[in-house]
Amino acid sequence: IERFVGANYRGYAYTYAIISGPLPVTGYVATLSLTEREGGGARARWESEFTPEGADEATLSAKMEAFYHQGFANLASVIAARRAAAERRKRPGTPV
DSSP, X not given: OEEEEEEETTTTEEEEEEOXXXXXEEEEEEEEEEEEOTTSOEEEEEEEEEEEXXXXXXXXXXXXXXXXXXXXXXXXXXXXXXXXXXXXXXXXXXXX
Protein backbone atom coordinates (compact mmCIF):
# COMPACT_ATOMS: atom_id res chain seq x y z
CA ILE A 1 0.00 0.00 0.00
CA GLU A 2 1.39 3.37 -1.03
CA ARG A 3 0.49 6.91 0.04
CA PHE A 4 0.96 9.98 -2.13
CA VAL A 5 3.08 12.52 -0.24
CA GLY A 6 3.40 15.38 -2.70
CA ALA A 7 4.35 16.55 -6.16
CA ASN A 8 6.32 19.27 -7.86
CA TYR A 9 4.64 19.33 -11.26
CA ARG A 10 6.91 22.05 -12.65
CA GLY A 11 9.93 20.12 -11.44
CA TYR A 12 8.57 16.81 -12.78
CA ALA A 13 8.80 15.06 -9.42
CA TYR A 14 6.55 13.24 -7.00
CA THR A 15 7.05 11.75 -3.57
CA TYR A 16 5.32 8.74 -2.09
CA ALA A 17 5.56 6.48 0.96
CA ILE A 18 5.10 2.74 1.20
CA ILE A 19 2.77 2.02 4.11
CA SER A 20 2.87 -1.77 3.79
CA GLY A 21 4.03 -4.33 1.27
CA PRO A 22 6.46 -7.13 0.54
CA LEU A 23 9.69 -5.14 0.99
CA PRO A 24 11.58 -5.81 4.25
CA VAL A 25 11.72 -2.10 5.19
CA THR A 26 9.93 0.47 7.33
CA GLY A 27 9.68 4.22 6.93
CA TYR A 28 10.06 4.02 3.14
CA VAL A 29 9.73 7.42 1.43
CA ALA A 30 10.87 8.02 -2.14
CA THR A 31 10.96 10.75 -4.74
CA LEU A 32 10.93 10.05 -8.45
CA SER A 33 12.01 12.95 -10.65
CA LEU A 34 12.64 13.55 -14.33
CA THR A 35 15.04 16.05 -15.86
CA GLU A 36 15.29 16.94 -19.54
CA ARG A 37 18.37 15.75 -21.37
CA GLU A 38 20.14 17.94 -23.86
CA GLY A 39 19.17 16.74 -27.33
CA GLY A 40 15.87 15.22 -26.17
CA GLY A 41 14.68 12.59 -23.78
CA ALA A 42 14.77 12.61 -20.02
CA ARG A 43 16.77 11.25 -17.12
CA ALA A 44 14.87 9.55 -14.29
CA ARG A 45 16.14 9.67 -10.72
CA TRP A 46 14.63 7.58 -7.93
CA GLU A 47 15.79 8.48 -4.42
CA SER A 48 14.55 6.71 -1.31
CA GLU A 49 15.07 6.50 2.42
CA PHE A 50 14.05 3.55 4.57
CA THR A 51 15.03 1.43 7.53
CA PRO A 52 15.89 -2.24 6.86
CA GLU A 53 13.63 -4.60 8.76
CA GLY A 54 14.33 -8.29 9.30
CA ALA A 55 16.58 -8.96 6.28
CA ASP A 56 20.30 -9.32 5.86
CA GLU A 57 22.12 -6.86 3.58
CA ALA A 58 22.42 -9.25 0.60
CA THR A 59 18.71 -10.17 0.70
CA LEU A 60 17.63 -6.55 1.09
CA SER A 61 19.94 -5.42 -1.71
CA ALA A 62 18.54 -8.06 -4.10
CA LYS A 63 14.92 -7.22 -3.23
CA MET A 64 15.45 -3.47 -3.61
CA GLU A 65 17.31 -3.89 -6.91
CA ALA A 66 14.46 -6.02 -8.30
CA PHE A 67 11.92 -3.47 -6.99
CA TYR A 68 13.64 -0.54 -8.72
CA HIS A 69 14.22 -2.45 -11.97
CA GLN A 70 10.52 -3.34 -12.10
CA GLY A 71 9.56 0.25 -11.31
CA PHE A 72 11.67 1.63 -14.14
CA ALA A 73 10.35 -1.05 -16.52
CA ASN A 74 6.79 -0.02 -15.61
CA LEU A 75 7.65 3.64 -16.16
CA ALA A 76 9.12 2.83 -19.59
CA SER A 77 5.94 0.92 -20.52
CA VAL A 78 3.71 3.84 -19.51
CA ILE A 79 5.83 6.31 -21.49
CA ALA A 80 5.85 4.05 -24.56
CA ALA A 81 2.06 3.61 -24.41
CA ARG A 82 1.48 7.36 -24.10
CA ARG A 83 3.90 8.07 -26.92
CA ALA A 84 2.11 5.54 -29.16
CA ALA A 85 -1.28 7.05 -28.31
CA ALA A 86 0.01 10.55 -29.12
CA GLU A 87 1.33 9.33 -32.47
CA ARG A 88 -2.04 7.72 -33.29
CA ARG A 89 -3.84 10.99 -32.52
CA LYS A 90 -1.60 12.77 -35.03
CA ARG A 91 -2.80 10.51 -37.87
CA PRO A 92 -6.20 11.51 -39.25
CA GLY A 93 -8.84 8.79 -39.15
CA THR A 94 -6.94 6.60 -36.72
CA PRO A 95 -8.88 5.50 -33.62
CA VAL A 96 -7.26 6.33 -30.29
